[in-house]
Amino acid sequence: MTQHTVPPTVAEPASALVLDARDVAIHFGGVKAVDGVTMEIAEGKIFGLLGPNGSGKSTILAGITRLVPLKSGSLTFDGRPYDDVPTFKLARWGMARTFQTVRLLGDLTVEQNILLGADVGRSSGVSRRAAATERKECVADVIDRTGLAKFVKWTPSELSYGVQRRVEIARAIVMQPRLLLLDEPVAGMTKSEKLEIAALLSDLRAQGLTQLLVEHDVQMMVDTCDHLYAMNFGKLIGEGVPADVVKTPAVQEAYMGKGWRADA
Amino acid sequence: MQELINAVSLGCIYMLFAMGMSLVWGTLDVLNFAHGSIFMFSAFSGFYLMQETGNSLPLAALLLVGVVVGALMSVLAYQLVLRPILRRAKDKDSAERQILIGGIGLAGIPVAIVQIQTLSNPFSFRAGSFEVASYDFLGARISNIQIVIWVVGVLLGTAVVLWLRRSRSGLALRSIGVDSEVASLMGIDQGRLGVAAMAVAGGMAGLSGALLCVSFGALTAESGDVLLLKAFAIIILGGVGSMLGTIIGAFFLAGAETLLIANTSGTWVDAVSFGLLFLVLLVRPQGILGRQEVRRT
Amino acid sequence: MSAWYDAHLILVQATFISFLVALSIQFPMRMGVFSFAGVANYALGAYTAAIVVVRSDEIVSPVVSVGAGVLVAVVVSLILALIVRRLRGLYLAMATISVSLIVQVIAFNGGELTGGASGMFGVISDLTIGSVIVVCVVAAGILTWTERGTLGRRIDAVRDDPELAVSMGINVNRYRLVAFVGSGVFGSLAGGLEVLLRSTISPVNVGFSLVVTALTIIIVGGYRSWVGAAIGAVIVTWLPFYLQAMERYQQVIYGLFVVVAAIFVPGGLLGIADQARRRLVRRQLEHEDQEAAAEQDAGGAAVVDAVGASRKEEAR
Ligand SMILES: Nc1ncnc2c1ncn2[C@@H]1O[C@H](COP(=O)(O)OP(=O)(O)OP(=O)(O)O)[C@@H](O)[C@H]1O
Numbered sequence: 088m089t090q091h092t093v094p095p096t097v098a099e100p101a102s103a104l105v106l107d108a109r110d111v112a113i114h115f116g117g118v119k120a121v122d123g124v125t126m127e128i129a130e131g132k133i134f135g136l137l138g139p140n141g142s143g144k145s146t147i148l149a150g151i152t153r154l155v156p157l158k159s160g161s162l163t164f165d166g167r168p169y170d171d172v173p174t175f176k177l178a179r180w181g182m183a184r185t186f187q188t189v190r191l192l193g194d195l196t197v198e199q200n201i202l203l204g205a206d207v208g209r210s211s212g213v214s215r216r217a218a219a220t221e222r223k224e225c226v227a228d229v230i231d232r233t234g235l236a237k238f239v240k241w242t243p244s245e246l247s248y249g250v251q252r253r254v255e256i257a258r259a260i261v262m263q264p265r266l267l268l269l270d271e272p273v274a275g276m277t278k279s280e281k282l283e284i285a286a287l288l289s290d291l292r293a294q295g296l297t298q299l300l301v302e303h304d305v306q307m308m309v310d311t312c313d314h315l316y317a318m319n320f321g322k323l324i325g326e327g328v329p330a331d332v333v334k335t336p337a338v339q340e341a342y343m344g345k346g347w348r349a350d351a
Numbered sequence: 352m353q354e355l356i357n358a359v360s361l362g363c364i365y366m367l368f369a370m371g372m373s374l375v376w377g378t379l380d381v382l383n384f385a386h387g388s389i390f391m392f393s394a395f396s397g398f399y400l401m402q403e404t405g406n407s408l409p410l411a412a413l414l415l416v417g418v419v420v421g422a423l424m425s426v427l428a429y430q431l432v433l434r435p436i437l438r439r440a441k442d443k444d445s446a447e448r449q450i451l452i453g454g455i456g457l458a459g460i461p462v463a464i465v466q467i468q469t470l471s472n473p474f475s476f477r478a479g480s481f482e483v484a485s486y487d488f489l490g491a492r493i494s495n496i497q498i499v500i501w502v503v504g505v506l507l508g509t510a511v512v513l514w515l516r517r518s519r520s521g522l523a524l525r526s527i528g529v530d531s532e533v534a535s536l537m538g539i540d541q542g543r544l545g546v547a548a549m550a551v552a553g554g555m556a557g558l559s560g561a562l563l564c565v566s567f568g569a570l571t572a573e574s575g576d577v578l579l580l581k582a583f584a585i586i587i588l589g590g591v592g593s594m595l596g597t598i599i600g601a602f603f604l605a606g607a608e609t610l611l612i613a614n615t616s617g618t619w620v621d622a623v624s625f626g627l628l629f630l631v632l633l634v635r636p637q638g639i640l641g642r643q644e645v646r647r648t
Numbered sequence: 649m650s651a652w653y654d655a656h657l658i659l660v661q662a663t664f665i666s667f668l669v670a671l672s673i674q675f676p677m678r679m680g681v682f683s684f685a686g687v688a689n690y691a692l693g694a695y696t697a698a699i700v701v702v703r704s705d706e707i708v709s710p711v712v713s714v715g716a717g718v719l720v721a722v723v724v725s726l727i728l729a730l731i732v733r734r735l736r737g738l739y740l741a742m743a744t745i746s747v748s749l750i751v752q753v754i755a756f757n758g759g760e761l762t763g764g765a766s767g768m769f770g771v772i773s774d775l776t777i778g779s780v781i782v783v784c785v786v787a788a789g790i791l792t793w794t795e796r797g798t799l800g801r802r803i804d805a806v807r808d809d810p811e812l813a814v815s816m817g818i819n820v821n822r823y824r825l826v827a828f829v830g831s832g833v834f835g836s837l838a839g840g841l842e843v844l845l846r847s848t849i850s851p852v853n854v855g856f857s858l859v860v861t862a863l864t865i866i867i868v869g870g871y872r873s874w875v876g877a878a879i880g881a882v883i884v885t886w887l888p889f890y891l892q893a894m895e896r897y898q899q900v901i902y903g904l905f906v907v908v909a910a911i912f913v914p915g916g917l918l919g920i921a922d923q924a925r926r927r928l929v930r931r932q933l934e935h936e937d938q939e940a941a942a943e944q945d946a947g948g949a950a951v952v953d954a955v956g957a958s959r960k961e962e963a964r
Pocket residue numbers: 115118119120138139140141142143144145146147187645646647648
């Protein structure tokens with residue numbers, strides 16, 4: 088008989104889930120925009136969320152960031168349940184996001200827009216001055232990596248759509264988040280711009296940033312994500328290895344009209 | 352009984368005024384802050400004409416002047432101010448804000464003109480050539496003017512409701528209120544319908560101004576502003592875009608105010624509507640009959 | 649100089665008081681809170697200060713009487729902020745206009761306490777215009793601080809996109825609360841100081857026309873900065889004086905100003921200045937870009953792209 092040692096009571100959270108969304112339902116009047124979706128976002132990976140228009144992708148992001156109330160379900164961030172934590176606190180906990188539409192402040196320059204993200208008070212116990220220097224370096228680094236150095240003094244309306252989207256992404260990254268939620272970040276970009284962004288996201292993953300990426304571009308999702316969720320009509324219709332998920336009949340059918348085939 | 356008669360008369364006037372305001376708010380998304388001063392200025396125009404003609408205008412002419420001036424001012428306000436703002440505003444929120452600000456500026460102009468003309472004194476039609484006669488009605492007094500108000504109120508109230516429910520243009524107008532983009536796609540000419548709606552609203556405001564001036568004695572330059580806030584309370588109580596709600600709200604407020612006047616000195620009467628507005632906004636911002644506003648992100 | 653000053657004392661006073669009144673609406677507006685409660689706060693500040701002065705047997709220092717008004721207005725503003733916390737935009741604006749008018753009705757019905765329709769007289773104090781100017785300068789200093797750097801950016805976000813602001817970790821509700829309190833402070837200061845300078849107050853002074861005047865100041869000057877309120881206050885106070893013909897039609901012309909500004913220049917004079925400045929900066933940036941592009945054509949694609957986009961904007 089072997090003597091089993093009792094496991095320590097403060098158990099490691101189950102394989103370090105950054106976000107645990109359980110049976111989430113969000114209704115707008117009679118519309119069941121999200122209807123019982125469970126997502127387990129593990130640390131250091133890029134998770135994808137795929138689905139046709141109106142399937143509830145943006146709505147679940149709004150639910151996760153607590154911009155809309157849940158009908159039912161529970162949310163846990165880094166082991167902390169946050170069902171009644173306001174959005175602004177979540178951002179300070181390290182949840183950053185971009186929106187589906189460009190939401191830059193039109194009166195601020197690109198640099199000021201990005202600084203808005205850097206201002207988020209994530210105290211790391213260091214002195215104010217040290218924090219300020221660190222923040223400055225981070226901003227400079229992100230501006231460089233997103234290729235925005237040339238545009239810092241411009242205002243959003245003076246820039247092309249693709250550049251505006253990059254500013255949005257930069258603003259989220261300078262928050263130095265623990266979890267980055269991206270709602271169709273490359274929509275409307277050119278092919279080469281898309282590839283640049285995909286490379287940037289992969290880079291960030293290599294540095295350990297966990298991400299949830301909502302996107303229509305199936306090819307990009309297959310290439311970029313480690314794990315894919317597929318949704319339709321507010322419900323999950325598939326989950327797993329991206330290349331496999333997109334081949335399942337349910338996903339194929341949901342995307343038929345989009346003219347994309349796994350074998351194409 | 353006498354209170355009831357007075358309340359119904361006042362309710363009819365509130366209803367005429369508030370229905371027009373609700374009509375353009377619910378369909379064109381325009382809260383016309385100048386609606387109150389249009390009401391006041393239409394009545395003032397009647398008063399002015401009456402003075403110029405040596406008090407020889409019949410009642411019907413006064414009412415007609417009210418309708419015409421009101422409709423004209425309303426259409427002008429829409430074409431020259433409100434519509435350009437809607438067209439130029441960068442998003443829905445700033446459009447809403449600028450419409451309100453522009454409306455407040457607009458409202459100030461007729462008010463200031465009338466203040467100058469009347470030296471801020473009340474004006475009335477009392478010296479008019481028409482006769483005020485009273486009849487016994489179930490033990491209370493009802494005047495011929497009150498009868499006119501009731502008839503006009505019932506006729507116009509029903510007409511507007513029927514217009515919106517039954518006629519082609521009414522339905523088209525309502526579809527703009529539900530979704531103006533879809534409405535344009537369906538080939539609805541929003542410009543012309545908008546002008547029509549503003550004309551109807553302004554005409555009703557002018558008519559109610561003339562009627563109020565005849566029946567309750569006198570108006571001042573500022574009467575319109577107070578009435579505007581009352582109508583806002585009425586519409587909020589009934590629910591934006593709901594004509595039935597507006598009608599109920601108008602009679603409810605008129606009843607409450609009449610009761611207060613009958614039982615107190617009446618100086619608190621304006622606080623009723625403001626208090627009511629406040630209460631409804633807190634408890635049920637969408638009103639008693641209104642639908643919950645859906646905002647897309 | 650001194651002769652000029654004596655002759656224009658009333659106008660100088662009016663300018664500074666108008667500036668404070670305008671701030672009571674501009675301050676919340678800059679945070680996206682479209683509230684007209686500033687006028688109610690003006691009334692509260694004025695009546696409280698007047699009551700304190702008239703009721704006490706000894707001479708009361710302006711600090712005490714005006715301070716009492718500020719205290720009352722701040723408490724009322726906090727309660728109001730809690731009550732209307734779910735209202736936005738138009739609904740908030742209309743609700744707060746009604747609050748102002750309710751305060752007016754209360755002043756009218758206040759009997760002996762407020763002097764009813766005829767208001768209060770003989771509010772005597774030793775307040776000088778110098779103190780009023782000091783108050784305004786301090787206010788401007790504090791506001792300048794809120795318009796710069798991190799705080800300035802956050803307030804911009806709270807106003808232009810509250811949903812974005814919360815997603816950036818900004819406690820929007822706290823900013824809204826501050827907006828109401830600020831409106832209480834500025835409004836009641838204006839009311840308290842003015843009643844001590846003029847020694848009378850009556851319900852007509854706190855009615856709808858004050859809403860229009862304050863709005864005119866902000867809309868003409870620009871709502872994005874206290875500087876706009878200052879510009880507006882100067883114009884609205886001094887223009888009627890220099891255009892004698894205007895005097896009679898002053899309110900008519902204010903109305904026209906507001907209408908024209910609402911249609912064509914929603915940012916006011918300050919907005920026009922900002923746009924002009926931005927255009928200069930842009931010309932400079934485009935110039936730099938072209939030079940850079942000429943130097944190295946490789947890698948300049950994105951720049952050309954951006955400049956092209958801005959050209960398109962301009963052509964429209
Ligand atoms: N605020 C809202 N009020 C009412 N219904 C809403 C609201 N937001 C979304 N919906 C509805 O919920 C459903 C899901 O919308 P959602 O925006 O989440 O879709 P999506 O998957 O992000 O689509 P897309 O690819 O077009 O962005 C849709 O039917 C939409 O009409």
